[in-house]
Amino acid sequence: MRREYAERGLRRADLAADWPTQFERWFADAVAAGLPEPNAMVFATADAAGRPSTRTVLLKGYDERGLVLFTNYGSRKGAEVAANPHGSLLFPWFAMQRQVVVRGRVERVDRAETEAYFASRPRGSQLGAWASEQSRVLPDRAALDEAYREVAERFADREVPAPPHWGGLRVVPETVEFWQGRVSRLHDRLRYRRLDAGGWTVERLAP
Template sequence: MGANRYAELRENYRQGGLLESEALGDPIAQFHRWFDEVLAQGVLEANAMSLATASAAGVPDVRIVLLKALDARGFCFFTNYESRKGRELAENPQAALCFHWKEFERQVRAAGTVEKLSTSESAAYFTQRPRASQIGAWASAQSQVIAGRETLEAARRHYEQEFVDQLVPMPPFWGGYLLRPIEFEFWQGRPGRLHDRLHYHRRSDNTWQIQRLSP
C-alpha cells in the first residue's frame, strides 16, 4: 500500500442501525442491552474501554482499562491511585470513556465526573481478584520508572514471601473509581459513512434528553 496504507484502509458498515424509536430512554439500560448482545456473541474483553483523563493544566492522556461494574450511579474501574491516571483524576476529576465493539460496528462514549469508591466497595472487589493479581497490585509502582524487568520480578517475589500462607490485604494506594455520566453517545455504523449517533444528556432533574447528531 505504500505511503497511503492508512488512507486505503476502510470498511463499509452494514450490520444495522439505531433509530430513536428503538433506543431506550435510559442510556444505562441501553448500554446493558448492547453489552448483553456483545457478550452473547462471545466477544473477548467486551468490557475493555478507553479512559481519557487530563491534568490540571489540561494535558490529555488515554489508555485502555476494564469496566468492572455498571449500576445506576455509573461506571466502575480499579487502579493504583498513584498511577498517572490516579494523579490526573486527583487534579481534575473529570473523564471520558469509549467502548468499541468492531464485531457489531458500534461504539459507546460517556463522560462525567469521577470519584473514588468507598474502601469497602474496593475491598469487596479486591478479594475477588486472583491471588497473582493481588500480589501484582503491591509489586507494581504503576507508571513509575524502574530499572528493568528484574525490578518488577523482585518486587513480586518479595510480596509473595511477605504474604505467604495468608490472605493478601488490599494496598492502601489501590482502589476503585466511579464515573458518574452526564452524557452518552451511542454510535452505530451505517453504509456510506452516514452513521447513526444518538446523544443522551442528563437534565437537571436527572432525566435524559435524546438528540440525533449528524455523522
C-alpha cells in the same frame, strides 16, 4: 456481522428509556457476538494543565451511578483524576460497527466496594497490586520481579488485603452516546444527556 448491525441501524423508537438499560442491551450483544474482552474500554483523562492521556482498562461494574474500573491511585490516571476529576470512556466494538462513548465526572468508589472486588481477584493479581508502583520508572524487569517476590513472601501465610493506594474509580456520566455505523458514513448517533435540572434527555447527533 458488521453489515447486519449497520443495516439494522439505531432508531430512537428502539432506544431504552435510560442509558443503563440501553448499555446492558448492547453489552449483551457484544458478549453474544463473541467479541474478545467486550468489557475493554479506552479511558481518557487529562492533567491539571489539560494535557490528555489514554489507556485501555476493563469495566468491572456499572449501574445508574456510573461505570467502574479499578487501579492504583498513584498511577498516571490516578494522579490526573485527582488533579482534574473528569474523564471519558470509549467501548470500541468494531466488529459490530458500534461504539459507546461516556463523558463525565470521575470519583472514587467507597472502600467497602474496593475491598469486596479486591477479594474476588486471583491471588497473583492481588500480589501484583502491592508489588507494582504503577506508572513509575523501573531500572529493569528484575526490579519488578524482585518486588513481587518480596510481596509474595510477606503475605505467604495470610490473605492479601487491598492496598491503601489501590481502589475503584467511577465515571459518573454526563453524556452517554450510542454510535451505530451505517452506510455512506451516515451513522446513527443517539446521546443521553443529563439535564442541569435533573433527569435525562435523548438527542440525535449528526454523524
